[in-house]
Amino acid sequence: MVDSFMAKQGSSSSPTLVGDPSEAKITPIVVISCILAATGGLMFGYEIGISGGVTSMPGFLKTFYPDVYVSTQKLKTHNSNYCKYNNQKLQLFTSLLYLAALVSTFFASHSTKKLGRKMTMLIAGIFFIVGSVLNSAFTNFTTVITGRVLLGCGVGFANQVVPLFLSEIAPTRIRGGLNILFQLNVTLGILFANLVNYGAAKIKGGWGWRLSLGLAGIPALMLTLGSLIVVDTPNSLIQRGKLEEGKAVLRKIRGTQNIEAEYLEILEASNEAREIQHPFRNLLKCKNRPPLIIAIAMQIFQQFTGINAIMFYAPVLFATMGFGNNASLYASVITGAVNVLSTIVSIFVVDKLGRRMLLLEAGVQMLLSQLVVAIVLALKVKDHSNNLSFGLAILVVVMVCSFVSGFAWSWGPLGWLIPSETFPLETRSAGQSVTVCINMICCFLIGQVFLLMLCRLKYAIFLFFSAWVLVMTLFVLLLIPETKNVPIEEMTERVWKQHWFWKRFIDDCEGDKSNRKYANQPFHDSK
Numbered sequence: 001m002v003d004s005f006m007a008k009q010g011s012s013s014s015p016t017l018v019g020d021p022s023e024a025k026i027t028p029i030v031v032i033s034c035i036l037a038a039t040g041g042l043m044f045g046y047e048i049g050i051s052g053g054v055t056s057m058p059g060f061l062k063t064f065y066p067d068v069y070v071s072t073q074k075l076k077t078h079n080s081n082y083c084k085y086n087n088q089k090l091q092l093f094t095s096l097l098y099l100a101a102l103v104s105t106f107f108a109s110h111s112t113k114k115l116g117r118k119m120t121m122l123i124a125g126i127f128f129i130v131g132s133v134l135n136s137a138f139t140n141f142t143t144v145i146t147g148r149v150l151l152g153c154g155v156g157f158a159n160q161v162v163p164l165f166l167s168e169i170a171p172t173r174i175r176g177g178l179n180i181l182f183q184l185n186v187t188l189g190i191l192f193a194n195l196v197n198y199g200a201a202k203i204k205g206g207w208g209w210r211l212s213l214g215l216a217g218i219p220a221l222m223l224t225l226g227s228l229i230v231v232d233t234p235n236s237l238i239q240r241g242k243l244e245e246g247k248a249v250l251r252k253i254r255g256t257q258n259i260e261a262e263y264l265e266i267l268e269a270s271n272e273a274r275e276i277q278h279p280f281r282n283l284l285k286c287k288n289r290p291p292l293i294i295a296i297a298m299q300i301f302q303q304f305t306g307i308n309a310i311m312f313y314a315p316v317l318f319a320t321m322g323f324g325n326n327a328s329l330y331a332s333v334i335t336g337a338v339n340v341l342s343t344i345v346s347i348f349v350v351d352k353l354g355r356r357m358l359l360l361e362a363g364v365q366m367l368l369s370q371l372v373v374a375i376v377l378a379l380k381v382k383d384h385s386n387n388l389s390f391g392l393a394i395l396v397v398v399m400v401c402s403f404v405s406g407f408a409w410s411w412g413p414l415g416w417l418i419p420s421e422t423f424p425l426e427t428r429s430a431g432q433s434v435t436v437c438i439n440m441i442c443c444f445l446i447g448q449v450f451l452l453m454l455c456r457l458k459y460a461i462f463l464f465f466s467a468w469v470l471v472m473t474l475f476v477l478l479l480i481p482e483t484k485n486v487p488i489e490e491m492t493e494r495v496w497k498q499h500w501f502w503k504r505f506i507d508d509c510e511g512d513k514s515n516r517k518y519a520n521q522p523f524h525d526s527k
């Protein structure tokens with residue numbers, strides 16, 4: 001069916017998109033649903049931004065980690081620039097959330113498939129609310145850690161469902177831009193958290209940490225209410241057998257009666273999906289390998305740009321470089337703001353310039369920025385002395401901002417966008433779980449070992465990350481296909497089958513019995 005449609009449309013580069021008739025409008029319901037759903041990212045960002053600041057607040061340390069508090073006081077006399085903040089137990093508070101997220105995302109996969117996208121968002125919202133309450137209202141260590149785990153479950157569910165929801169509900173031609181709303185919310189969450197920490201740290205009486213942890217309730221509430229308002233995606237409704245409802249939603253969100261082509265395409269994809277008993281095992285089938293490998297590689301690469309070294313520990317990093325406490329906080333608010341603004345840039349250009357162009361440009365920009373920071377630190381900030389002049393300190397901040405902005409219009413959003421749009425429907429939620437899981441494992445690792453690495457590698461930590469950036473940029477150059485303007489249910493035909501390297505996986509599948517069986521189903525016959 002799709003083939004006959006393709007034939008009618010002419011070549012695969014035809015501007016008229018199959019399944020996305022040109023009259024598909026950017027309707028208010030799509031825009032509103034996307035804005036509401038994307039608040040799941042706000043929660044994730046808030047958690048990324050908040051814990052670094054909270055774990056350095058004396059009130060928090062005295063309550064939960066009294067021994068750590070005592071040793072940080074002693075460390076004030078410690079004179080190694082690179083090692084003063086390294087503490088594994090404390091870093092576990094930051095990274096535990098990611099452990100919980102990586103486990104829960106597999107439950108989320110089941111829920112996105114069986115209960116739908118909307119319901120899964122509601123579950124994420126509830127996890128967040130309970131987690132924020134436990135985190136801020138009690139002074140008992142077990143409760144706070146339980147709260148952290150629940151927040152992690154919220155992140156696991158939200159990161160599983162939101163990018164997927166956005167990719168499915170958006171019309172093809174603005175899919176990239178709408179999907180990046182998730183990442184925009186992540187960056188807003190981080191910035192909001194930086195500002196909250198800045199204010200909370202100044203509160204006399206030592207209860208500022210409660211405010212920081214408790215304000216997570218705001219984004220939690222937004223996602224919960226949002227999930228009650230949004231419509232479920234037609235893909236999810238159709239996949240769960242609600243054909244008429246799916247069709248009606250498709251008409252409503254596309255703002256046209258002419259949705260037959262897209263409807264049939266989703267129906268076909270969901271027929272295939274229904275055949276699949278074990279989506280995770282199915283991920284390993286040859287035709288699913290290209291998106292799987294790309295999703296895994298993209299998550300590892302996204303985290304090994306070193307972005308979270310900056311997002312989790314920006315104040316600590318700037319303090320390491322010799323900035324005073326206030327200056328460090330300001331500097332981290334500045335990088336937070338650059339992160340938000342650059343993400344907005346990508347919303348507008350991703351569907352025009354394409355994914356590859358952004359990843360390649362940013363690769364060069366991030367590489368150069370990290371090299372400059374490494375060189376300045378190597379020359380000026382030794383283990384026991386710091387000769388960073390004012391001018392060089394500004395240069396370091398500018399280079400960190402340049403690195404963050406490169407990340408924010410490339411690996412930040414595209415690390416989530418590309419995996420969410422390249423898996424076929426039958427393995428989309430399983431694929432997204434693997435994506436979230438790998439991302440969280442890498443977040444956990446960076447959260448847990450970065451300060452130790454800084455202590456051991458010193459300025460060379462930036463060389464370490466820049467080597468990764470070089471490798472990932474070559475990976476993009478050779479192996480990441482362009483997916484801009486390709487309808488989501490046509491990736492196999494129009495992307496993988498056309499790619500110089502990945503097509504061999506699909507070719508191998510031609511001999512795969514389990515795929516041949518689809519060819520005999522009535523739905524595949526050309527009508």
Ligand code: BGC
Pocket residue numbers: 048183186187190302307308311339411412413415416439443
């Ligand atoms: C990443 C996070 C990161 C954030 C920074 C996200 O895409 O997954 O780990 O902290 O971008 O904006």
